[in-house]
Amino acid sequence: MSLLEIKNLRIxxxxxxDKQVVKGLDLSIEPGQTMCLVGESGSGKSxxxxxxxxxxxxxxxxIAGSIKLKGENLLEADAARxxxxxAVSMSMIFQEPMTALNxxxxxxxxxxxxLEFHSDLSQSRRRTRVxxxxxxxxxxxxxxxxxxxxxxxxxxxxxRIMIAMALVMRPQLLIADEPTxxxxxxxxxxxxSLIRELREDQGAAVLFITHxxxxxxxxxxxxxxxxxxxxxETQSVDALLxxxxxxxxxALLRAVPxxxxxMARAAQSDNVVLSTxxxxxxxxxxxxxGKGREVKAAQDVSISITKGRTLGIVGESGSGKxxxxxxxxxxxxxxxxxxxxxxxxxxxxxxxxxxxQRKNIQIVFQDxxxxxxxxxxxxxxxxxxxLNFGVSRDKAMARARELxxxxxxxxxxxxxxxxxxxxxxxxRIxxxRALAMDPDVLVADEAVSxxxxxxxxxxxxxxxxxxxxxGLGILFITHxLGVAAQICDDVLVxxxxxxxxxxxxxxxxxxxxxxxxxxxIKAAPGRHWDFANFRPFxxxxx
Amino acid sequence: MxxxxxxxxxxxxxxxxxxxxxxVFSSPLVMIASLILVIVVLSAIFAPWVVPHDPxxxxxxxxxxxxxxxxxxxxxAFGRDxxxxxxxxxxxxxxxxxxxxxxxxxLGLLFGLLAGYIRWVDAVLMRAVDGLMAIPSIxxxxxxxxxxGASLWTVLVAITIPEVPRVVxxxxxxxxxxxxxxxxxxxxxxxxxxxxxxxxxxxxxxxxPLIIQGTYICASAILTEAILSFLGAGINPETPSWGNxxxxxxxxFQINPGIVLWPGLVVSVAILSxxxxxxxxxxxxxxxxxxxxxxx
Numbered sequence: 001m002s003l004l005e006i007k008n009l010r011i012x013x014x015x016x017x018d019k020q021v022v023k024g025l026d027l028s029i030e031p032g033q034t035m036c037l038v039g040e041s042g043s044g045k046s047x048x049x050x051x052x053x054x055x056x057x058x059x060x061x062x063i064a065g066s067i068k069l070k071g072e073n074l075l076e077a078d079a080a081r082x083x084x085x086x087a088v089s090m091s092m093i094f095q096e097p098m099t100a101l102n103x104x105x106x107x108x109x110x111x112x113x114x115l116e117f118h119s120d121l122s123q124s125r126r127r128t129r130v131x132x133x134x135x136x137x138x139x140x141x142x143x144x145x146x147x148x149x150x151x152x153x154x155x156x157x158x159x160r161i162m163i164a165m166a167l168v169m170r171p172q173l174l175i176a177d178e179p180t181x182x183x184x185x186x187x188x189x190x191x192x193s194l195i196r197e198l199r200e201d202q203g204a205a206v207l208f209i210t211h212x213x214x215x216x217x218x219x220x221x222x223x224x225x226x227x228x229x230x231x232x233e234t235q236s237v238d239a240l241l242x243x244x245x246x247x248x249x250x251a252l253l254r255a256v257p258x259x260x261x262x263m264a265r266a267a268q269s270d271n272v273v274l275s276t277x278x279x280x281x282x283x284x285x286x287x288x289x290g291k292g293r294e295v296k297a298a299q300d301v302s303i304s305i306t307k308g309r310t311l312g313i314v315g316e317s318g319s320g321k322x323x324x325x326x327x328x329x330x331x332x333x334x335x336x337x338x339x340x341x342x343x344x345x346x347x348x349x350x351x352x353x354x355x356x357q358r359k360n361i362q363i364v365f366q367d368x369x370x371x372x373x374x375x376x377x378x379x380x381x382x383x384x385x386x387l388n389f390g391v392s393r394d395k396a397m398a399r400a401r402e403l404x405x406x407x408x409x410x411x412x413x414x415x416x417x418x419x420x421x422x423x424x425x426x427x428r429i430x431x432x433r434a435l436a437m438d439p440d441v442l443v444a445d446e447a448v449s450x451x452x453x454x455x456x457x458x459x460x461x462x463x464x465x466x467x468x469x470x471g472l473g474i475l476f477i478t479h480x481l482g483v484a485a486q487i488c489d490d491v492l493v494x495x496x497x498x499x500x501x502x503x504x505x506x507x508x509x510x511x512x513x514x515x516x517x518x519x520x521i522k523a524a525p526g527r528h529w530d531f532a533n534f535r536p537f538x539x540x541x542x
Numbered sequence: 543m544x545x546x547x548x549x550x551x552x553x554x555x556x557x558x559x560x561x562x563x564x565x566v567f568s569s570p571l572v573m574i575a576s577l578i579l580v581i582v583v584l585s586a587i588f589a590p591w592v593v594p595h596d597p598x599x600x601x602x603x604x605x606x607x608x609x610x611x612x613x614x615x616x617x618x619a620f621g622r623d624x625x626x627x628x629x630x631x632x633x634x635x636x637x638x639x640x641x642x643x644x645x646x647x648x649l650g651l652l653f654g655l656l657a658g659y660i661r662w663v664d665a666v667l668m669r670a671v672d673g674l675m676a677i678p679s680i681x682x683x684x685x686x687x688x689x690x691g692a693s694l695w696t697v698l699v700a701i702t703i704p705e706v707p708r709v710v711x712x713x714x715x716x717x718x719x720x721x722x723x724x725x726x727x728x729x730x731x732x733x734x735x736x737x738x739x740x741x742x743x744x745x746x747x748x749x750x751p752l753i754i755q756g757t758y759i760c761a762s763a764i765l766t767e768a769i770l771s772f773l774g775a776g777i778n779p780e781t782p783s784w785g786n787x788x789x790x791x792x793x794x795f796q797i798n799p800g801i802v803l804w805p806g807l808v809v810s811v812a813i814l815s816x817x818x819x820x821x822x823x824x825x826x827x828x829x830x831x832x833x834x835x836x837x838x
Contacts, residue, residue: 331727358733365724373725375746381725384742385732430728437732 001071002028003205004052004090004173009065011047011056011229021060022047023229027207029222031172034199034206036216036237039226040252040452041423045209048226049175051075052207053092054082069173088118090173091166095181097158101150107158108134108146111165118169133164136201137194155317156187160194167198174199175207180215184316185479189523192218211453213256214482214526217241225249242534255457256531257482259524261505265489268308272340273440273473274328274361275304279337279347281323296497297323301337303492303502305441305473312476312488312505314520320497321477325445328475329363330354342440359389362434366446368426372418378404378429379414385437396436403432407462424455428462435466441473448483460487481524485509493517565819565826572822575815582812586632595623597630597782606798616800618791627782628805634783635764635809638698639816642763643756645702650709651748655740657710658717668714671707679704683766687775697770697777701763712755713748720747750827757820761813768809784809 006027013019022044029035037045050056052067054074067074069089077085094100102110108130115126127146134142137160150158159179166174176195180188196219199206208219216223220237225248232246244250279301284294298320305311313321327334330346339347341360349357362385365371372381382403383396391399401411407428418426427447434442444463448456464487467474478484484491484505491508493500493516501514512518521527530537566576585592594614601621609616615624653671657664674682683700690696720726726743734742764784770776771785772792779786784805791801 329727329731331730355733358731361731363728363731365728367724371724371728373723373743373746376742381728384729384734388733388735433728433732 002068003031003070004029004207005066005068006048006052007066007068009048009051009067010063011044011051011060012063014059015061015063017063020063021229022051024065025224025226025229025231027224027231027234029173029205029207031205032199032203033221034196034208034219036220036223037207037209037226038211038213038216038223038252040211040454042228043226044229045226046177049092049177049207049209052175053086053090054079055092084118087114087166087169087171089171090175091169091171092175092177093159093162093166093179095178097155097162097182098150100162101158103150105149106147107150107153107161108148111161111168114165114168130164130168133168134161136167136198137161137164138190139164154187155183156190159183159187159191163191163194163198167202167204170202170204172204173207174204175209177209178211179208181210181212185481185525186316186519186523188215188525192525195219212525213241213253213453213531214524214529217526217529217531225252241529241531244534250534251454253531253534255454256526257457257460257480257486258530258532259482259485259509259521259527260530260537261485261509262487262489264504264506265309267306268471269306271307272304273307273342274475275302275340276324276328276347277302277338277340279324279327279339280335281320281327281332282335298327298334298494299497299499301492301494301499303475305475305490307440307473308467308471309489310467310474310476310487312478312484312491313494314478314481314484314491315494316479316520318496319494321479321494322445323497324494325363325443325475325477329361329443355388359385359437360439361441361443362437362439363443363445364427364430364434364447366449368423368430368450371430372426372433374418377415377417378421381418382414382429382433382436385433389437399436400432403435404429406435406466407432408458422455424451424459427451427455427459431459431462431466435470439472441475443475443477445477446479447476449478449480456483463487481509481521493520561826565822568822568826572818575818575822578811578815579819582632582808582815583636585629586636589629589633593623593626593629595626597622597626598780606794606801608798609800615804616798618787618798618801619794624787624801624804627787628784628808631782631784631787631805632808632812634694634777634781635767635785635812638694638701638767638783639760639764641698642701642705643760645698646705646709646759646763647752647756649702649706651713651745651752653706654710654713654748655717655744658714659721659736659740659744664714667710671710674704675707677704680766680769683770684773684775687770692776692778694777697767700770701766705759705763709752709755709759712751716748716751717744720744754820754824754827757816757823761816761820764809764816765813 006025009022009025010020011022013021025048027035037048039045047060051062052074062075101107111130111133112126115121115129121129131142131146134145139145139157139160180191183191195206210216216237222234223237223240224234225232227248232248244253279298281298282294282296301324303311313324315321326332328339334347337347338345341357344357346354346357372378379397379400382400386396387393400414404413405411409425409428421429448459451459463474466472476488488505490503491505492502493508495516501508501512501517508517509521512521528536566573599622604617604621605619607613607617613623618624653667657667682704686700687696721744726739729739729743767776767783768785771783772789774789776785777783787805788802795802
């Protein structure tokens with residue numbers, strides 16, 4: 001008998017037949033197995049997990065089907081029964097470990113609380129059990145860690161605490177909802193191996209929810225692909241990656257950026273459109289009473305981009321890559337160094353002197369939901385820049401229509417508001433807005449990180465096409481080595497504000513010299529798989 | 543795969559009229575509150591045609607009468623008709639309430655924008671605001687009135703000034719979070735001048751909270767005016783205002799309690815109605831506050 005068996009699960013908004021968000025999910029997991037539930041946003045993967053835990057928001061109701069845990073139908077269990085099953089028989093870890101932990105309670109006590117409710121161990125036994133568990137998730141210095149508050153721990157450590165909390169009662173089922181999405185790639189690799197290890201030690205079944213095919217290839221035994229609430233296919237991971245049965249899965253896999261650097265392109269010209277020399281940004285210091293603590297967010301960053309080329313800055317969170325982008329845009333003032341845009345040093349210019357230079361360099365931000373003013377029509381957003389430079393309204397609007405068509409949207413979209421567009425569409429609009437200024441350089445700060453993988457591929461294609469047509473120099477900030485490999489000519493790796501390695505993409509990503517770069521590449525999930533060609537790279541080599 | 547261009551949701555702008563209707567009919571309580579306010583406002587505007595008697599004419603022969611057919615709510619110590627005085631008093635109270643709300647919001651918006659956007663202004667202005675907030679608002683109002691003498695304008699100033707700091711803080715915090723939005727940074731990158739960034743990208747973010755804050759200021763200004771008048775630091779005693787009527791009636795409370803109770807009731811009901819409406823507006827503009835019912 002399967003440990004968890006979901007049959008024909010249907011979840012609907014307000015219990016309305018016509019508003020189903022999960023449409024007949026079938027799924028079963030054996031003890032000791034990992035089932036990955038894969039899908040893009042809106043596929044209903046998280047809702048299915050929440051339904052299993054009995055944690056659906058009250059507007060969503062399961063209207064049909066069954067969820068059986070060891071033969072017991074959870075949809076028929078009452079609140080008290082569900083409470084006693086949670087933590088003991090099944091438990092869940094979430095995407096964002098900071099918000100899932102209570103910020104004002106010590107982490108050790110938060111784990112102990114689970115034992116307090118669900119076991120009758122004495123206090124000293126509880127404490128020993130918690131410490132054993134914290135050791136099992138490889139937390140260092142357990143005695144000290146027990147007394148820590150969540151904000152004193154790193155993201156990876158918090159997620160380990162969450163896992164310890166979830167597994168302390170040795171539940172047979174662990175549900176992990178995008179547990180590594182908010183983490184850096186090296187931390188992600190550690191957490192994935194921890195989950196694998198604990199599954200083997202405890203013999204638990206894991207329902208692992210993710211959107212990342214790389215993660216799937218690392219952790220799954222079986223995979224269920226969801227699209228808009230419907231099951232596309234269920235297969236073992238190897239079979240799915242090699243022989244996907246549906247067009248949707250094929251398209252999903254094709255969209256995954258490969259970790260092999262793109263073919264080197266010949267330089268179009270030696271016309272340098274953007275360069276920096278020893279750019280530094282230091283926060284803090286120089287306090288009123290003596291010297292405050294200094295944080296060197298970026299140190300001695302020197303880059304150079306020629307017309308029509310793409311430079312990628314890669315690094316983990318806190319590496320200073322976004323600081324560099326914001327300095328170059330002069331959204332923050334650099335502490336020292338030069339920023340040459342089209343032959344002019346803008347690093348020390350006043351805002352007034354800067355204004356005429358602004359049109360040469362434009363930026364696209366990460367979050368498509370926030371990068372457009374929700375209250376004004378997208379046309380108005382696009383023409384804002386040109387109007388500042390004295391272009392007439394009619395002319396600017398005509399250009400906005402052209403640009404929208406250029407980025408693959410209908411010209412009539414100028415009259416619409418941002419909320420009427422999807423995330424990918426908004427990112428296209430943001431690109432159109434940047435292009436309205438006819439810039440020489442486009443800075444893309446994690447511009448595709450918030451998008452679903454298929455949409456991400458489309459936006460990357462769009463950027464490449466625009467670059468070819470307009471000869472843009474692109475500075476591409478990303479944490480995703482796959483994306484960097486796919487579109488960058490040159491790559492610069494940053495860590496703790498310093499440049500670790502800088503060179504042609506093929507060299508940096510293909511034959512890295514520095515240990516940190518090697519570690520980053522090694523940690524990237526799914527680097528052994530050539531998803532787009534449905535085979536591991538080792539096969540291709542034969 | 544959800545990206546491609548064909549499907550763009552149709553436009554759905556809700557007109558201001560529909561919005562208003564939605565707010566008023568959101569619950570029976572709000573409907574009653576709106577009705578009361580409409581009656582109070584209309585009777586204040588059309589006071590000369592509504593009142594049965596001249597509110598300031600003295601007639602010593604009918605002093606301190608209980609309610610009769612002629613004097614619906616009785617008369618005060620000078621034989622003036624209480625009902626007529628309350629209707630006229632509404633004019634002062636409403637003007638003070640609405641004007642104080644408008645002035646406080648306008649000043650608060652201006653200073654809040656400057657403080658939120660320009661760092662050195664922030665340092666100076668917010669200390670001044672902190673200082674102002676340290677003084678109890680009634681004391682400050684009494685001080686201002688006694689400095690410049692009692693008139694409608696000084697009372698208005700005295701009521702508005704203590705309300706401004708709260709609006710400044712509200713606007714400043716809204717601006718501080720809105721200016722971090724990528725669309726504001728995109729506007730900076732596009733070379734948009736600062737005043738235009740404020741007008742186009744920052745001010746609209748403050749409108750909904752300011753409307754809500756405005757209704758509360760309106761209610762509290764009406765109350766403060768009544769208190770000031772009651773304490774004798776308000777508008778000239780001969781002008782009827784809700785506070786004045788109560789202040790004068792205090793001495794005769796045992797003979798004719800209606801002189802204090804009726805205006806008191808009107809003030810309470812009017813303020814309650816304004817606050818209810820304010821809550822309804824807040825729920826409509828910020829649905830997160832209202833529909834958070836968890837039924838677990």
